[in-house]
Amino acid sequence: MSFTNAAVRSSASNLLTSLSTLNSALLPLSPLRVGEALRHKDSLIGNILANIFDVVSGQAKAATHSPITVGSSVTRRDDGTKLTTIYIDVQANFRVDGGTLPTGVSSASEARAIERAIERDFSKSYTDPGGNTVRYVTNVNMTVGQPESDTRAQFIMVAAGDSRLGGGAGTLGRAPGFEHGRIAYISDQAGARTAPHEFGHLAGLRHTAQVDQGCVTGPGISIDNLMSQTGCSATSHQIERQQLQQIYHNPVFR
Numbered sequence: 081m082s083f084t085n086a087a088v089r090s091s092a093s094n095l096l097t098s099l100s101t102l103n104s105a106l107l108p109l110s111p112l113r114v115g116e117a118l119r120h121k122d123s124l125i126g127n128i129l130a131n132i133f134d135v136v137s138g139q140a141k142a143a144t145h146s147p148i149t150v151g152s153s154v155t156r157r158d159d160g161t162k163l164t165t166i167y168i169d170v171q172a173n174f175r176v177d178g179g180t181l182p183t184g185v186s187s188a189s190e191a192r193a194i195e196r197a198i199e200r201d202f203s204k205s206y207t208d209p210g211g212n213t214v215r216y217v218t219n220v221n222m223t224v225g226q227p228e229s230d231t232r233a234q235f236i237m238v239a240a241g242d243s244r245l246g247g248g249a250g251t252l253g254r255a256p257g258f259e260h261g262r263i264a265y266i267s268d269q270a271g272a273r274t275a276p277h278e279f280g281h282l283a284g285l286r287h288t289a290q291v292d293q294g295c296v297t298g299p300g301i302s303i304d305n306l307m308s309q310t311g312c313s314a315t316s317h318q319i320e321r322q323q324l325q326q327i328y329h330n331p332v333f334r
């Protein structure tokens with residue numbers, strides 16, 4: 081096994097980015113809370129640690145084929161305050177592979193609805209008391225009906241109960257790769273929340289509250305969250321700033 085200098089430099093730089101994110105996530109926590117966070121596998125910190133270990137082991141972290149990419153730009157306004165824009169760009173495809181679209185809804189209009197739902201839930205703006213703004217802008221470019229390819233995030237509609245949804249008759253969606261997977265199956269009975277929730281998994285987010293774990297959340301995240309399982313919160317579209325930060329700092333997307 082051999083590593084090129086560029087690969088080593090890239091891993092080192094990814095590791096530093098992850099460590100600095102970890103550091104800022106740990107800072108506000110008391111030692112007790114840190115221990116609690118580390119034990120909680122769905123926490124932000126748990127996610128960051130998982131990313132670091134992926135970087136250390138060199139597991140397929142090549143960003144070149146990722147359907148999700150991130151970037152940023154900083155501008156200074158006339159009044160001296162800073163506007164930081166963080167871009168989350170998504171190349172995706174919607175395909176019907178079972179099930180029935182509602183009457184009057186075409187594949188194209190369903191694809192647009194998913195595109196808009198993801199863009200809405202993952203675009204947010206935060207202005208600090210000093211007037212500096214950090215704006216997250218998520219942009220989805222969704223094709224329709226393309227066959228599965230190696231480069232796009234696939235949103236595939238299947239019939240309710242399809243085995244690709246992984247069992248449970250009431251399962252509305254499933255992202256088999258879970259974090260950093262490329263395929264999300266969506267039941268034809270799914271609601272408006274399912275596609276953006278599955279996108280969250282493709283973007284590396286874990287459940288913030290899971291039914292089989294008693295709907296307990298990690299530090300700083302309320303149960304009222306898009307990434308809570310439906311049994312814990314059926315309607316929330318809330319995404320917290322730390323979840324957007326986690327996507328931005330994910331070495332997979334750079």
Ligand SMILES: [Zn+2]
Binds near residue numbers: 309
């Ligand atoms: Zn989920």
